[in-house]
Amino acid sequence: MNRPDDDRAHVRLQKFLADAGIASRRDAETLILDGRVLVNGQVVEALPAFVDPRHDAVIVDGHRVRPHRPVYAILNKPTGVVVAARDPAGRRRVYDLLPPVFGRVLPVGRMDAEAGGLLLLTNDGDLAGRLGHRFSTLTAEYQVEVRGQVASAVIARLRSGVHLSEGRVTIERGEVRHTTRERSVLWIELRERVNRQLRRMLAQVGHPVRKLQRLAYGPLRAKGLPIGASRELSDDEIAMLRGAARKRDRSQARLRSPLVRGKPRPDAAAVSDAEMTERPLMEPAPSGPPPKRAGRPPRRGGSSSPERSAQTRNRSAPPRPKRGAPAAAGGSARPQKQSAGGPKRGDGPKKPPGRRIVS
Numbered sequence: 001m002n003r004p005d006d007d008r009a010h011v012r013l014q015k016f017l018a019d020a021g022i023a024s025r026r027d028a029e030t031l032i033l034d035g036r037v038l039v040n041g042q043v044v045e046a047l048p049a050f051v052d053p054r055h056d057a058v059i060v061d062g063h064r065v066r067p068h069r070p071v072y073a074i075l076n077k078p079t080g081v082v083v084a085a086r087d088p089a090g091r092r093r094v095y096d097l098l099p100p101v102f103g104r105v106l107p108v109g110r111m112d113a114e115a116g117g118l119l120l121l122t123n124d125g126d127l128a129g130r131l132g133h134r135f136s137t138l139t140a141e142y143q144v145e146v147r148g149q150v151a152s153a154v155i156a157r158l159r160s161g162v163h164l165s166e167g168r169v170t171i172e173r174g175e176v177r178h179t180t181r182e183r184s185v186l187w188i189e190l191r192e193r194v195n196r197q198l199r200r201m202l203a204q205v206g207h208p209v210r211k212l213q214r215l216a217y218g219p220l221r222a223k224g225l226p227i228g229a230s231r232e233l234s235d236d237e238i239a240m241l242r243g244a245a246r247k248r249d250r251s252q253a254r255l256r257s258p259l260v261r262g263k264p265r266p267d268a269a270a271v272s273d274a275e276m277t278e279r280p281l282m283e284p285a286p287s288g289p290p291p292k293r294a295g296r297p298p299r300r301g302g303s304s305s306p307e308r309s310a311q312t313r314n315r316s317a318p319p320r321p322k323r324g325a326p327a328a329a330g331g332s333a334r335p336q337k338q339s340a341g342g343p344k345r346g347d348g349p350k351k352p353p354g355r356r357i358v359s
Contacts, residue, residue: 010050013037013058019068019123020103022060036061071102072122072238075230076222079116079211083107094119097228108132109140109217110195117142117214118222121230130245131218137247138218139172141189142198146207150176150184154205158188162201166194169201183210218244 014028023031029047031037037044038059039051051058053067077083081092091113098105098121108120108128122128131138155174162169171190178185184207188198199209215222219240225231233241 009054010052013039013044013049013051014047016051016053016058016068017060017065018104020065022065031060068103068123070122070124071105072120072124072233072241073098073102073105073230074217074220074222074225074233075119075121076225076227077111077116077119078227079114082113083111083119094121098230102230109192111214112196112199115212115214116227117212118217118220118225119214120217120220127241127245131241136191136244138244139189139191140214140218141187141216143177143213143215144186144188144198144202144209145211146184146186146202146209147182148184148207149179149181150186150207152176154207155186157205158201162204164194164197164200164204169193169197171198171201 013032014025017023017028017031017037018025022028032044032047032049035043035045039049040057058065075094075097077094077097081094081097083094085093085095087093094107102121103123105121105123106125106128108122109132111117111119120131130136155176158171158174160170171188173189175187176184177187190198192198194200198212202209220233220237
């Protein structure tokens with residue numbers, strides 16, 4: 001049961017058991033080392049061990065293990081059920097509601113225990129990662145019951161964006177289906193970007209969530225599926241999910257591609273040797289003495305005569321009058337400051353003291 005070097009169809013035995021939903025890889029290794037796994041009638045007692053899922057017969061505790069098959073299913077999750085493999089508090093898990101034929105599946109996207117509605121599950125890890133990515137193109141539709149009376153301005157604010165610790169997040173669309181003074185029922189469509197996004201956004205605008213129900217996830221609908229029930233997807237629904245994953249891949253590829261500005265420069269190697277020989281590397285120096293530099297042109301409106309320039313520099317401005325001197329004829333003198341011995345504030349006549357009446 002060693003893996004041939006030239007055969008890529010063989011996989012590790014513990015991975016085969018984990019993909020089939022028997023146990024996790026670590027628990028599958030324990031099953032193998034305990035001698036509970038047979039391959040083609042022989043007990044496997046050591047690792048590593050490899051099997052060919054197409055031809056080898058694997059038996060665990062007397063039961064034949066079928067090869068891994070892709071599973072795509074939806075569950076109408078009840079409220080109060082956790083989306084986790086283990087829960088320390090002992091609450092019900094979504095895996096307790098799934099039939100054993102699904103095997104080991106993973107949830108796509110986020111959903112807290114208090115929320116209910118459609119939940120997508122699959123064992124296709126590649127597709128689950130692409131659909132559950134924060135830049136996925138799939139949208140989710142919710143019916144939300146919140147506290148207080150919601151006005152249309154609140155929906156407009158949610159569409160424009162609310163700032164959370166991870167950044168600014170928005171909703172795609174929203175409507176107020178029913179509203180009273182105590183509560184309101186909303187329909188909201190959004191692309192989930194962060195954990196508990198809708199609850200945190202509504203709490204930010206002053207309307208905490210009372211009930212949260214997911215109605216749709218991309219092309220999938222929970223209509224007609226009882227609460228707690230599940231079903232596998234049809235081929236058309238699987239094709240739509242894969243199309244959404246390819247659309248997300250194309251959008252990510254456009255974001256990663258560099259922007260090309262302008263036309264590429266011509267390659268220097270494309271210039272022929274004949275063209276290079278025809279081009280002189282340096283112009284020949286002119287013969288004879290170097291040319292004289294032209295003088296500076298005269299100023300506009302002035303004269304270049306040195307005598308007149310000297311007269312202009314020696315011309316002195318009229319002297320400024322001294323402080324306190326009488327002003328010249330036709331001029332105005334500045335107001336003089338009061339001397340130190342002049343009247344000061346509070347030196348005027350004082351009022352006689354009034355008569356104080358004592359009662």
